[in-house]
Amino acid sequence: MEYRELFDACKENAISGRYVTLDDILPLLKQHSSHGMVKSVGNSVNGLPLLSYKVGSGPRRILLWSQMHGNETTATKALFDVFNFLCGKSEPARKLLSEFTFCFVPMLNPDGAKAYTRENAAGIDLNRDFHELTQPESRALVELFEEFEPEICYNLHDQRTIFGVGDTGRPATISFLSPAFNHNCDMNACRQKAVEVIVGMNAVLQALIPGQVGRFDDSFNINCVGDNFQFRGIPTVLIEAGHYPSDYQREQTRFYFFVSLLSGFQYLSENDIVANAIDDYLNIPQNKTVFFDFVYRNVNVNYDGIEKNTNFAAQYKEELVGKTIGFDAYIVQVGNLENHYGHIEINADGRIFRNDAHNFPEIGQKANFYLGNDVKIVNGLKKM
Structure with a gap:
C-alpha cells in the first residue's frame, strides 16, 4: 500500500x-x-x-x-x-x-x-x-x-x-x-x-x-x-x-x-x-x-567575575491563547547534559551568556538571551 x-x-x-x-x-x-x-x-x-x-x-x-x-x-x-x-x-x-x-x-x-x-x-x-x-x-x-x-x-x-x-x-x-x-x-x-x-x-x-x-x-x-x-x-x-x-x-x-x-x-x-x-x-x-527542545552547549558564563563553561537546556511550555496553542521556551536544566540531546542544538563555541537579568542561565527563565555579541536567542531559537 x-x-x-x-x-x-x-x-x-x-x-x-x-x-x-x-x-x-x-x-x-x-x-x-x-x-x-x-x-x-x-x-x-x-x-x-x-x-x-x-x-x-x-x-x-x-x-x-x-x-x-x-x-x-x-x-x-x-x-x-x-x-x-x-x-x-x-x-x-x-x-x-x-x-x-x-x-x-x-x-x-x-x-x-x-x-x-x-x-x-x-x-x-x-x-x-x-x-x-x-x-x-x-x-x-x-x-x-x-x-x-x-x-x-x-x-x-x-x-x-x-x-x-x-x-x-x-x-x-x-x-x-x-x-x-x-x-x-x-x-x-x-x-x-x-x-x-x-x-x-x-x-x-x-x-x-x-x-x-x-x-x-x-x-x-x-x-x-x-x-x-x-x-x-x-x-x-x-x-x-x-x-x-x-x-x-x-x-x-x-x-x-x-x-x-x-x-x-x-x-x-x-x-x-x-x-x-x-x-x-x-x-x-x-x-x-533523553530529549529537550533546545540544548545549548559550550557556553561561557560569568559567575562573580569567574568565567565557567557550561551547558543548559530549554523546553517549550504549551499555553492556550484564544484558540491557538503558543509555545514558550523556558530554561529547565543547567549543567551536566551528558547522554541528553536537543531537538535543536546550538554550540556557543565559548561565547559569553548575557540577558536582561543576572547574565547567567537560571531555571524558570524565559529562553531569551545573547551568546556573545553576535547571537541573539528569542524564545529558544537563534534569531537570524
Whole structure:
C-alpha cells in the first residue's frame, strides 16, 4: 500500500494543529453519520456529549478511543483521516468494513480538550481512574467496552517531546505498548495478541521512519485503562504520538499515526495471530527521557567575575491563547547534559551568556538571551 498517497487523499483538512475541540469534530461526525452510526454514549463532567462512531458490518469488533487527555490531539486528527479512508470506495476499505465492525470514540474528554488540559473538568486524569471509575467519562467508556465486546482495543495518546528511542539519539515519533496485565509483566495469550499487532505495525513504520519507533514502559497499574482492559482479557494496543523533527504541530506525526492504524487493521485482517513475536517486540528499544527542545552547549558564563563553561537546556511550555496553542521556551536544566540531546542544538563555541537579568542561565527563565555579541536567542531559537 502506498501510504503517503493514500494519506494525502484521505487527510481531513478541516482539523489541524494542536488544538482540537468538540466544536471542531461535531460537523465532521455529522458528515460521517451517512456512512455509519454516531451515538452519544454518555456526558462529560460539564455535560458535553461523549460520541461514538460505529462503522462496518464484520463480525470482528475493534474499539478505539482518543483524547482521553484533552491536550493530546494527534490521534483524533488521524482518526478522521481513517474515517475518510473507510468511507471511500477502495477495495481495501470495503474489505476492512466487511471483516470488522469499528467503534471509535474520537474525543473521550471534551472538557479537557476545550481547556487544553490533560485532566477532565474535575481535575482527574482519566487514565488513572479505571479501577475506581469515579468520573462519568471513565464509566461511559467501560460501559461501551462491556456492551460492544471488542476483540481488540486501541488506546490512543500523545507523548511529550522529551522521549527518545533508547540511547540512539533519535526521537520517539511513534511509541507502542502492549500493557501488562499483572505486576510481574508476564505474557499471556491476550497480551501476545497485542504484541503481534504491534510487531506488524512496527515493520511497516521502520520502512518510513527507521529507528524512530519506541516501546513504552509496561509497569502495571490497574487504574490505567489499557492495563485494566488487558487484565480483563481483551488485547489492548497503546499508540503514542511523539515528536518528528520540527513538527511541533504534529502534522507529520499524524501521517505516521494514520499508517500505524491502517497497517494494524491490515495485519489483523491478513494474519493469524501466533505467539512467536515476543522477541521482535522486546527488540523495539524502550523509550527514555533523553530529549529537550533546545540544548545549548559550550557556553561561557560569568559567575562573580569567574568565567565557567557550561551547558543548559530549554523546553517549550504549551499555553492556550484564544484558540491557538503558543509555545514558550523556558530554561529547565543547567549543567551536566551528558547522554541528553536537543531537538535543536546550538554550540556557543565559548561565547559569553548575557540577558536582561543576572547574565547567567537560571531555571524558570524565559529562553531569551545573547551568546556573545553576535547571537541573539528569542524564545529558544537563534534569531537570524
